[in-house]
Amino acid sequence: VKGRTITVMGVGGAGMAICGQSALEGAKKDPCFCTSYQPLLGTCRCHGRKKMSHMTECQMILHEMDDHAALKDALEESTLLINATSVGMVPDVTGTVIPDKTLFHPELTVADVVYEPRETRLLREAREAGCPTFNGMYMLLHQGVKAFHIWTGLDMPVEIVREKYFK
Numbered sequence: 079v080k081g082r083t084i085t086v087m088g089v090g091g092a093g094m095a096i097c098g099q100s101a102l103e104g105a106k107k108d109p110c111f112c113t114s115y116q117p118l119l120g121t122c123r124c125h126g127r128k129k130m131s132h133m134t135e136c137q138m139i140l141h142e143m144d145d146h147a148a149l150k151d152a153l154e155e156s157t158l159l160i161n162a163t164s165v166g167m168v169p170d171v172t173g174t175v176i177p178d179k180t181l182f183h184p185e186l187t188v189a190d191v192v193y194e195p196r197e198t199r200l201l202r203e204a205r206e207a208g209c210p211t212f213n214g215m216y217m218l219l220h221q222g223v224k225a226f227h228i229w230t231g232l233d234m235p236v237e238i239v240r241e242k243y244f245k
Contacts, residue, residue, distance in 0.1 A: 080104035085156040087111050087143070087175040092191050092217075093162030101136035109139045109152035111175075146178070153181045159204075161190040166198035174199045182207035193218045215244060 084100045086093050089112040097108050141148040153159060153176075165173040182188070188204035191214040201211040219239065226234035 079158065081106050082158065083107040083109070083152070083156045084158045084160065085109045085111070085149075085152045087159070087161045087165075088163035089140075090162065093160075096160055096162055096191075097138065101134040101138065104134075105136045107137045107139065107155070109141060109148070109156070111141045111143045111145070111149060111152075113143050143175075149176075150178075150181055153183070153186065156186060159186055159188045161188075161192065161198075161200055164192065166190065166195075166200050167192040168194045171195055172199060174203065176200060176203070179203050179207060182209050184208035187211070190214060191217055219244070 079100050080103060082105055084096075084105050084107075086097050086100075086108060089097060089110050093110065093112070097110055100108050139152075141152070159176070161175050163175060165175050176182070182204050184207070186204070187210045188201060189212050190198050190201050192198050193214040196213050196215065197205075197211075198213070201213060205211045219236070222239070223234045223236060226232065
């Protein structure tokens with residue numbers, strides 16, 4: 079992500095972690111889209127457009143989730159779009175954070191933290207537009223690896239889990 083623009087949809091727990099790690103790894107710009115009153119790197123209020131930087135050179139820009147013009151501008155500049163919301167997850171599999179499919183471009187990689195279904199509407203439409211895509215299965219796996227170690231003191235047999243569940 080170094081030197082790139084990454085657009086993140088949602089700044090709850092997963093979104094904040096993604097935004098923070100992107101900034102620490104040298105992202106140039108991180109437009110984040112959220113509903114009002116969600117925290118990002120401390121307490122902030124997403125009202126209109128606010129810029130934040132916190133111990134990095136990354137420019138954090140907060141937008142309301144329904145700011146279509148800002149989303150269009152952000153995606154034109156971005157090489158990575160990450161959905162860090164539950165939109166599109168079971169049971170509401172018809173939802174998507176990008177209702178306008180024309181915003182996808184082949185240089186945009188689209189990731190979704192959702193792991194059920196494995197291909198959300200967002201990922202399907204992005205793939206159909208020529209974008210590389212990936213889902214949240216490996217994020218889920220590696221959270222499990224950490225939790226397994228915390229609870230048991232043992233290393234989880236990752237290869238066995240991959241073979242059984244990640245085909």
